[in-house]
Amino acid sequence: MARKKSSGSHREEDRCNDEARRYFLKQSSLLTAIAITPPTILKAVASEWDKKAAEYFEKTPLTIEINGIKHKLSIEARVTLLDLFREQLALPGTKKGCDHGQCGACTVHVDGKRVLSCLTLAVMLEGKKVTTIEGLADSENLHPMQQAFITNDGFQCGYCTPGQIMSAVACIREGHADSDEEIREYMSGNICRCGAYPNIVKAIADVKKGGQKV
Amino acid sequence: MIENFLPSNQKADPNDRVDGRAKVTGTATYAAEHKAENIVFGFLVGSTIAKGRIKSIDSKNAEHAPGVLAVITYLNCPKVPGYQTVKDPSKPTVNQPLHIFHDSEILYYDQPIALVIADTYERVRHAATLIRAQYEKAEHHTGMEENMSRARRPSDNESNDYKRGEEDAYKKAAIKIEQTYSQPIEVHSPIELGSIIAQWEGEDKLTVYTKTQGVQDTQQAIMEAFKIPLQNITVHAEFVGGAFGMALRTWPYEIAAIIGAKKVGRPLKIVLSREQMFTNVGSRPTALQKIGLGSTHDGKLTGITHEAFAHTSSNEEFTEAIVNISRCLYACPNVNTRYKVVPLDVCTPIWMRGPGEATGSYALESAMDELAHALSIDPIELRLLNHADVDPESNLPWSSKYLKECYQMGAEKIGWNQRRQQPGTLKEDEWLVGYGMGTGTFGAFRWGAIVKARLSPDGNLLLQCSVNDMGPGTATMMTKIAADSLGLQANKVTVDMGRTGLPAGPTQGGSATTSNVGSAVYDVCSDLKIKIAELAGKDGSVFKNANNNNVKAEDLLFADGGVSLAKDPSVKASYSDLLKQNNSPALEITKESKGDGPEQKKYSMRSFSTHFVKLLVHPATGVVRVNHVVSCADAGIIINPKTAASQMIGGAVGGIGMALMEEIVIDQRFGKLINNNFADYHVPVNADIPNIDVLFVNKKDPYTNPMGSKGLGEISLIGMAAAVANAVFNATGKRIRSLPITPDKLI
Amino acid sequence: MINFQYIKASTPKAAIDALIKDSAAQFIAGGTNLVDLMKKGVTAPEKLIDITNLDLKKIEKQKGKLYIGALALNSEVAEHDLVSKEQPLLSLALKAGASQQIRNMATVGGNMLQRTRCPYFYNTDMPCNKRQPGTGCGALKGFNRMHAIFGASDKCIAVHPSDMCIALMALNATVLITGPKGDRQIPFADFHRLPGDTPQKDNNLERGDLIIGVEIPDNNCNQHVHYLKVRDRTSYAFALVSVAVALDIQNNIIKDIRLAMGGVAHKPWRLKEAENFLKGRTVSEDNFRQAATLAMHGAKGHGYNNFKLKLAPNSIVETLKIATQKA
Secondary structure: OOOOOOOOOOOHHHHHOOOOOOEOOOOOOOOOOOOOOHHHHHHHHHOOOOOOOOOOOOEEEEEEEEOOEEEEEEEOOOOEHHHHHHHHOOOOOOOOOOOOOOOOOOEEEEOOEEEEHHHOEHHHHOOOEEEOHHHOOOOOOOOHHHHHHHHOOOOOOOOOHHHHHHHHHHHHHHOOOOOHHHHHHHOOOOOOOOOOHHHHHHHHHHHHHHOOOO | OEOOOOOOOOOOOOOOOOOHHHHHHOOOOOHHHOOOOOOEEEEEEEOOOOOEEEEEEEOHHHHOOOOEEEEEOOOOOOOOHHHHOOOOOOOOOEOOOOOOOOOOEEOOOOOEEEEEEEOOHHHHHHHHOOOEEEEEEOOOOOOOHHHHHHOEOOOOHHHOOEEEOOOOHHHHOOEEEEEEEEEOOEOOOOOOOOEEEEEEEOOOEEEEEEOOOOHHHHHHHHHHHHOOOHHHEEEEOOOOOOOOOOOOOOOHHHHHHHHHHHHHOOOEEEEOOHHHHHHOOOOEOOEEEEEEEEEOOOOOEEEEEEEEEEEEEOOOEOOOOOOOHHHHOEOOOOEEEEEEEEEEOOOOOOOOOOOOHHHHHHHHHHHHHHHHHHHOOOHHHHHHHOEOOEOOOOOOEEOOOOHHHHHHHHHHHHOHHHOOOOOOOOEEOOEEEEEEEEEEEEEOOOOEEEEEEEEOOOOOEEEEEOOOOOOOOHHHHHHHHHHHHHOOOHHHEEEEEOEEOEOOOOOOOOOOHHHHHHHHHHHHHHHHHHHHHHHHOOOOOHHHHHOOOOOOHHHEEEEOOEEEEOOEEEEEEEHHHHHHHOOOOOEEEEEEEEOOOOHHHHOEOEEEEEEEEEEEEOOOOOOEEEEEEEEEEEOEOOOOHHHHHHHHHHHHHHHHHHHHOOOOOEEOOOOEEOOOOOOOOOOOOHHHOOEEEEEEOOOOOOOOOOOOEOOOOOOOOOOHHHHHHHHHHHHHOOOOOEOOOOHHHOO | OOOOEEEEOOOHHHHHHHHHHOOOEEEEOOOOOHHHHHHHOOOOOOEEEEOOOOOOOOEEEEOOEEEEEOOOEHHHHHHOHHHHHHOHHHHHHHHOOOOHHHHOOOEHHHHHHOOOOOHHHHOOOOOEOOOOOOOOEOOOOOOOOOOOOOOOEOOEOOOOOOOHHHHHHHOOOEEEEEEOOEEEEEEHHHOEOOOOOOOOOOEOOOOOOEEEEEEEEOOOOOOEEEEEEEOOOOOOOOOOEEEEEEEEEEOOEEEEEEEEEEOOOOOOEEOHHHHHHHOOOEOOHHHHHHHHHHHOOOOOOOOOOOOHHHHHHHHHHHHHHHHHHOO
C-alpha cells in the first residue's frame, strides 16, 4: 500500500502522523482494504460474517538503536520493549520476572536512564538509544560492574542479575551510590529472591570506590 | 555446558562461580529463552471461581482471534494416557497431581480451564481474554481457621503421632509455656516465571526445556503421563532462575504445554504470569501450631508437646515434617507431637526452603524464648542447658554437632552482651533496640549420584552429571572438589550438566546436592587418581624407576595440573604429558556414589545453625528495621566459602521475609487470592536487608560423605523467623505469635 | 492487550483533538500505570495518543511560582535544584515513591492521574464500582487493610496511591489544564475527588482535558520539611499511611504549617483543622499530639484498616517531630 504523505493534508491527525505510517494486510477473501479497528473485527466475528476472520495486523514502523545497532522495525504498538528483546530480537538477556513493573528484572537503559522495559511500549522509543545487558561490556572484557558482581558473588540463580547490573551501573552514574544506605534504597527497585542483596551492595560500593569509569 | 572462562589478565578467585560470566553477561539461557523453529506461544486461562464445575466454555472468539492455532479445554483435550489410571477411593490421594483439562471440575481459584495457542505472544495474551466460562459454584473452603473441623490425620506413616516418655508432661512442670503460633501461606516466588518449551519429534519423541529442580523427575513424570519411552524424553534445565522448592514436581502447566505442542505440531512455549506463580505452583502451607513447654526452675526441659495443623489441597495430600524438630533438637525425656492436615480448595502446597523445619522452628524457638523469659535466663543459656548430646529421637550419636560453637560464635559477633534481659529497655534515639536468636536444624541427607569424569590429553577435565542448579552453585562446587582433588586450575575443569542423557544426578533439594554430587565427584576423581597412578607407574617410567616399582596413587602428589612423587617432587609430569607420552586416550570413568553406607544407620546426621538478629522498632509506627544479622552454621567442611556464604545470606533474607512481610491473603467470601502479585505480596527488597555476617564452624564431619560436608541451603533459613520475632519481643515486650510481624501488630 | 492504534501528537491541540474525536482513545506519557492497567484488562483503549513529545517538561520559576511541566519526569523533578531548594517537601515525597526506574519513566501529570491499587479494582473478576459502576465495592466488606479512613462512601473506600500528590496538596499547588474549551486552572485541593456515588471519577478533569503543568506558590516553609511514609517494607511499597509536613518556625512558634496525609483517602488528605490549631502555637510534642487528634475527626475504619486510626495520628506526631528537629 502506498505511503500516505502528510503534505497536502491539513488534518491535525495527519500532522501528528507525519512520521507514522500504517500498513494494513488482509488475507480474507471477503474483506477489502478498509481500516478495521479491533472492535469491528470482533463484531464481525461475533456476527459470523466470516468464520475465518481476516488475519490482519496493524504495525507501526520503529527505528531504534539497541546496543549500538540501528534496527528498522515494523511492530504492533502493543509490543513491550521487553517482549521485543526476548521474542523478536533474540536478546533474552533482559529478563521477565513479573511483566508489571514490580520486580525490576527487565531494567535497561534508554537514552542513558534506567527504565523498566516491561512497561515500555517499544513504538514510543522512536530514535532512542537502548542498552541491554548484552551491550554493557564493549568486547571480551567484562564491564567493571559485571566483574564486581562475580568477585563479590552478587547473584545466585542469576535471573535478576542483568536487571541488577543495569540498575547498578545507572545507580553510580546517577550519583546515588555515596553510601551503603543510599545504594540499598536506590537498588530497591530490583528484587532478588535468592537474597544476594548484601553482596550486590558490596559490588556497587567496590566499583564506586574503585573510581573506574562506568 | 558451562565453559569456565577465566581471563588470564584478571586475578581470579578460585571460589568465583564458574557460571558467573554467563550470568552477568546475560548469556545464561533459561527455559523460555531457548530457540526453536516455528515456535508458538501458549497461555493458560484460569477459573474465576474457587470450587464447583464449568457449566460451559465459549472459546469461539478466542479461536477466531488473529493468529490463534488452537484452544484446548476439557471439552476437546486429547486423552493423556497417564490420566486413565483409576484412583483408589478408599485412600486420600497422595502424589496425585491435578489432571489438567481432564474434566469440568474446579478445585481452586485460577485453576487452568483453557490453553490458548497463538503465533505471537501478544496475540495469545489477547486471545486468552476472549475465553468466557459459565460456572456452577460449589461451597468453597479456603481458610484454615474456618475449616479446622475438617482437619484429619495424614495417611503416611512418617506423619504419625509421636511420643517418648509421658504425653503432655509439660502440664505438670514447674514452669510452663503453652502458646499458639500461626503462619500464613507463603509462596516461593522465584524471579524466573514458570516456563516450558515442549517440542515433539514424530509421535513419541519429546524434548522439553523447563523449570525443574530435577530433570530425571520431570522425565519420569512425562513418561507416566504420556506413556512414551523414557529414553525418548529429553529434559533440559541448564539454568534455572531460582525455585526454592516449587520446581520439585511437574506441574499441570508443563503437561499442558506438551499436550498443546502435540496438538498444533509445533514447539510450544508457555510462560506463567506472575499472578499464576501465586495460584498454580504450590506454596508453603499455612500452619497453626500449639507448643507446650515445661521445665524445672533451673531451665531443664521436662516436657515438649508440639501440635501442628497445616493445609493441604482438597484433591491431594501434602505433608511435611513440621513437628519433627521438637523431637530431636533438645534433650527432653517427654516429647509428644501431633500433626493434622486441613484440606482447602487451593493448589496443593509444595516443599518450600526448609519444609517442615522452617515452619516448626518458628513455633518451637519462639516458645523457647518465651520460656527463657519466664525463667529470667538468657535464651542461649536455655539452649545450652538443654543441648542434646545424642539424638534424643533415635538415640544415635550425632555424626557431628557443633551447635554450641554456633551459639558462641554468633553471640560474640552480634554483640549479644549488649542485649538487655528486660524487654523494651534499650533504645537508639527514639527506636527500641532488640536482640533475638533462633536455632535451625535440618537433616544432612545423602542418597546418590552418578558422575562421569573425562581427563583429556590436553589436560582438561570434563565432569558430566544430569543434576541441575537453581542457584546454590553446583558446577562451582563440582569444579572445586575436582580441582582440589586433582590439583587443577579451575579453568581446566568444564562441567556439563542440567539435562537428561547425562549420568544420573539427583534432584536438587534437601540441601543434599553437595553431599550427593560432590561425593560422586570426589569418588570419581579418586578413581581417576588410581588410573593416573597406573599410567605413571608403567614400565620404564621415571616414576616407576624412582619409586622401587609399583606406583600407587598414595605415592603421588596431585598438583599444578599433574603428578609428582611425594617423596621426590622433582619427579613429575603433567597430566597432558602423561597421557600423550603413553598414547593414552582420555581417561574416562563413570562413578556412582551412594549414601547408603553403614554410617547412615549408626549416626544421626544433621546440620545446625544459629541466627542472631539485632533490630530496631519504632514505638509509634511499629516499623521494624533489621539492623544486623549473624548466621552461623555447622555444616561440616565448607567446600566453597563464597557460594556457601551466599546461601546463608539468601536464607537469612528469606527468613526476614517470612517474619516481617510475606503473607498470602485470600478473600474467603470468594476463595480468591487478593495479593497474587509482587506489589502486594512483599518479599524483602534491598533496603530491608542490613549487613549479614556469616560464620562457619567448618569442622569436618567424619561420616556424612568423603568431603566431610553437610548441607546448608535450608538451615540458612530455618530458625531465622524466630530470631526476628524474638528480637521484636526483646525490643518491645510484645510477643507477636502470628506472622508476618507488620507495623499494625506493633502499635 | 488489544492491538490498539498508536499515534504521536506534536502539539497539545492536536492531542486533544485526536482524543475527543475517539471515545476509545487515551493519552499516554510514561505509561507506568496505563500500560499496567491495559495488561490487566482494567482499561482497553483502542487508540493511544503519545504526548511525550509535547513541550511540557520545563521546571522553572515563573512569576514567583515554581512551575513544573506535566511531562517532567518524577526523577528529574525530585532532583532538580529549584525543587530541592524551594519546595523540598515535593522532592522528598517524590523520592519515597516507586523505584528509580519508575521515577525515570513517570511524569508529573501521570502521577496525578494514576489509579488506585485496590486489588478489587485491579482484578477484573472482582466487584468494583470504580471500574464497573454498580457491581459493588469488593473492599468494603473485604480485605481493606490499605484502604481509606477518611471521606469514603459505601460505594468505594479506595485510596489514591501517590506520594507526590500529598506534597502538592500541602504546598497549595494549582493544576494548569488545557482542554477543548480552552485553558483553566484547578486548585490542587479540588483536583481529586471523593468517591461519593461516582467512584468511577477519580478527578475533576473532563474528557479532552490535558494537564499542562502545576504551579507551586512560594512559601516560607522550606526549612522544616519531612515526608514520612510508613509501609510494610522499607522501600518499593505503597503507604499504609504517609504524612507530608512543612513548617515555618520562628522563635519556636509555628508561623505557618502545611500538613497532608496519604494512604488514608480517595484524594490527598489536607489536615486543615490540625494546621489551624498549630498556627501560632509553640513547637511541642503535646501540641503535635493535640493536632493529630483533631486531624482524626471523622476517621472511620473498615475492619482490616482499623489500625490506621492509631497509626495515622502517631505518624503525624512523628513527622512533626522529625521536621521540627531538622535545621
